Amino acid sequence: MRRSASILVCLACIAAFAPGLDAYLKLGTRVSGRTVSLEWKQFPIRYFVMNRGVPGVTPNQFLNTIIHAFSVWESVEGVSLSSQFAGFTSAAPLDDDSVSVVGFVNRPDLDRVLGSTSFTIDVVTGEVVESDIFFNANFQWSLADTGEADRFDLESIALHEIGHLHGLGHSALGETELRAGGRRVLSAEAVMFPIAFSAGTTLGRTLRADDIAGIRDLYATDAFRQTTGSISGRVTKNGVGVAGAHVVAFNPANGKLVGGFTLSDDGSFVIAGLDPGPQVLRAEPLDDADIDSFFDPSLNVDVNFKPAFSTRLVVVPRGGTARNVEINVVAK
Amino acid sequence: MSRQAIAICVAVLAGPSVAQAQFIGRGLPHAGTFEISGGGLWTGSASFATVLANETRNPTTGSQPLTLFQGEPRLDPSAGAEAHLGLYFGRRVSIEGGLQFSRPSLTVRTSSDFEGAPDTTAASPIAQYIVDGSLLYHFGAGRVVPFASMGAGYFRQVLENNSIVETGDEIHGGAGLKYWFGSRRRSGIRAEARASGRRGGVSLDGSTKRRFVPTVSAGLAYLF
Numbered sequence: 001m002r003r004s005a006s007i008l009v010c011l012a013c014i015a016a017f018a019p020g021l022d023a024y025l026k027l028g029t030r031v032s033g034r035t036v037s038l039e040w041k042q043f044p045i046r047y048f049v050m051n052r053g054v055p056g057v058t059p060n061q062f063l064n065t066i067i068h069a070f071s072v073w074e075s076v077e078g079v080s081l082s083s084q085f086a087g088f089t090s091a092a093p094l095d096d097d098s099v100s101v102v103g104f105v106n107r108p109d110l111d112r113v114l115g116s117t118s119f120t121i122d123v124v125t126g127e128v129v130e131s132d133i134f135f136n137a138n139f140q141w142s143l144a145d146t147g148e149a150d151r152f153d154l155e156s157i158a159l160h161e162i163g164h165l166h167g168l169g170h171s172a173l174g175e176t177e178l179r180a181g182g183r184r185v186l187s188a189e190a191v192m193f194p195i196a197f198s199a200g201t202t203l204g205r206t207l208r209a210d211d212i213a214g215i216r217d218l219y220a221t222d223a224f225r226q227t228t229g230s231i232s233g234r235v236t237k238n239g240v241g242v243a244g245a246h247v248v249a250f251n252p253a254n255g256k257l258v259g260g261f262t263l264s265d266d267g268s269f270v271i272a273g274l275d276p277g278p279q280v281l282r283a284e285p286l287d288d289a290d291i292d293s294f295f296d297p298s299l300n301v302d303v304n305f306k307p308a309f310s311t312r313l314v315v316v317p318r319g320g321t322a323r324n325v326e327i328n329v330v331a332k
Numbered sequence: 333m334s335r336q337a338i339a340i341c342v343a344v345l346a347g348p349s350v351a352q353a354q355f356i357g358r359g360l361p362h363a364g365t366f367e368i369s370g371g372g373l374w375t376g377s378a379s380f381a382t383v384l385a386n387e388t389r390n391p392t393t394g395s396q397p398l399t400l401f402q403g404e405p406r407l408d409p410s411a412g413a414e415a416h417l418g419l420y421f422g423r424r425v426s427i428e429g430g431l432q433f434s435r436p437s438l439t440v441r442t443s444s445d446f447e448g449a450p451d452t453t454a455a456s457p458i459a460q461y462i463v464d465g466s467l468l469y470h471f472g473a474g475r476v477v478p479f480a481s482m483g484a485g486y487f488r489q490v491l492e493n494n495s496i497v498e499t500g501d502e503i504h505g506g507a508g509l510k511y512w513f514g515s516r517r518r519s520g521i522r523a524e525a526r527a528s529g530r531r532g533g534v535s536l537d538g539s540t541k542r543r544f545v546p547t548v549s550a551g552l553a554y555l556f
Contacts (some may be wrong), residue, residue: 174387175398175446187387187398198392208388252383252405252440252536276496278536280385280403280440280454284447307449309401309442313456317495 027169029121036126038119038167039218044082045070045131045165050103051088054137057104057154059088061143066102069158072207073166076215078224081166093132094118100130100165106137112182114139114196115157117164133161140199147202156196156204163192168214170194172246172286173259183287189257209256213273220273229316230272233325234262235283237305241267242283242329244301249314250280265300276318281310283327305329360518360555361420367428369522370415371551375434375460378530378545380405380537383440401445405536407545410436412460414549424470430485432462432547438491438534458534462487462502470510475517477510481524489533500532503542510553522553 027038049066053059063085070083093101098120107113113136120130135141135157142151174188176195185195190210197203207215216228235245245262247269260271284307308329314322361367382404386397412434420426435457443451464485471478482505489498508524526549531542 175400184393185390186393187389189387197390201391203388203391248385248400250385250401250403252380252403253538255383255386255538257385257387257400278438278440278456278491278534280442282401282442282445282449284449307445307447309449309452309454311452311454313438313440313454315456315492315495317493320495322492322495 031126041127044084046084046086047100048089069162079219093134102133104137105134108138115161117161131165147200149200152199153202173210210258213258216273226319230321232270234267235327237329242302245283248282274316279314365420367418369553373412373414373549376546377409378407378543404441408437410434426468430464434460459490480507498534502530504528518555520553523550
């Protein structure tokens with residue numbers, strides 16, 4: 001059977017999305033009864049690379065790809081991030097050894113998973129102390145600049161997994177369709193979309209506005225935060241909050257799309273890292289099949305509503321928050 | 333006798349006209365006369381290009397971006413107020429400075445949603461101030477005085493909750509009428525239509541090109 005594009009890029013990161021997290025789509029965890037974003041406090045992030053290649057990818061090529069993928073995230077304007085290659089290792093990723101390892105592992109049992117990221121967290125501070133990334137050697141990988149037929153682009157998938165390593169969750173900025181053999185991506189506007197483009201393309205090598213807003217939300221310098229803004233509000237149905245709604249901010253001046261979610265039963269959301277200026281807001285339910293790749297099962301996700309726009313053209317202030325935006329939706 | 337009567341009658345009838353002409357000749361406006369005016373203003377809409385909320389297409393499903401929805405942005409028509417202070421350099425030529433205020437709404441009409449969201453108009457009111465200068469040429473000096481104007485200005489748009497201020501420049505040209513009341517013709521009404529070309533300010537399509545909007549104003553004027 002041909003391995004179609006309906007393969008999950010990321011299995012599920014160790015921490016689920018936390019109810020009440022008032023920010024962009026970030027990973028979170030509970031520490032001392034409160035929710036904290038999953039993020040690194042110590043820089044540079046030191047990582048080892050497994051000294052194992054796969055057909056078409058030597059260990060050194062793999063290393064160069066990983067270094068480049070880190071650098072793409074670190075080059076986002078306004079963020080303060082750094083990483084450091086600590087050396088090759090024979091240790092496998094996914095071991096709980098306080099060492100971050102990136103490498104290939106052959107997992108034929110995970111026949112729909114291209115890669116996965118895991119975390120070890122200090123349960124007192126919430127700080128990430130280890131994060132491992134594995135790429136499934138059961139797939140065919142490519143390093144070609146323009147992609148290779150039937151091979152997945154390693155750089156694209158590395159960029160996605162390193163986004164997780166930095167603390168980003170999945171984005172829902174994309175459309176899929178159900179077809180025989182699984183779900184296929186029609187389009188995506190985020191590297192952090194959970195399902196990869198088809199094999200053979202390198203379109204996943206470019207960070208989109210949604211990815212950039214997310215990484216800035218976590219690691220922007222204080223000075224840079226003063227140049228962006230955020231939107232907070234609620235999605236309601238018959239006056240009651242809607243949990244798990246996907247809310248998209250569209251900037252008509254530059255076409256940027258940035259998404260967020262309502263992460264609690266009162267339907268509240270915050271989308272941060274936005275360019276100042278007018279934004280159109282749209283709320284939609286998640287596709288049923290996608291819920292597990294976004295939310296903890298404890299969140300009472302509501303998918304029974306029709307997509308709708310806000311009647312307010314929301315003006316994002318520079319360095320501030322546009323508040324009390326309400327998007328009213330109706331049941332399907 | 334009758335010829336004399338006719339002559340007096342002509343003189344009486346003609347007298348006011350002569351007197352009037354003499355009054356205008358000495359009267360307002362003349363070089364150094366000021367004119368103050370103010371009244372209501374209507375500004376037409378400014379349209380922007382249609383904008384598309386596009387997502388990158390998976391190459392195996394097509395080559396064009398997938399459009400999640402499209403938007404038609406514009407700055408809605410609005411009513412407002414204006415005031416001018418002018419200075420005549422003669423009966424025909426004057427310069428003036430003006431101030432306009434209006435509260436139009438920025439709107440984006442969304443449609444063609446990929447998942448069927450109903451068409452919606454999202455709106456946000458703004459406050460718009462224009463400070464301008466104009467050169468006016470008046471055609472004639474009677475009770476009804478047509479005029480043409482041209483000039484340039486600076487505008488300032490204050491968005492929702494004073495959160496953002498955008499500025500730009502404008503040029504304008506137009507024509508109007510002044511109608512003066514009474515024998516002294518100090519007070520009157522003034523109406524004007526302009527085409528105002530504005531560059532800068534808030535952009536809802538990323539374009540920086542100059543946009544032309546019609547404006548119509550009417551109000552009272554006073555010479556001193």
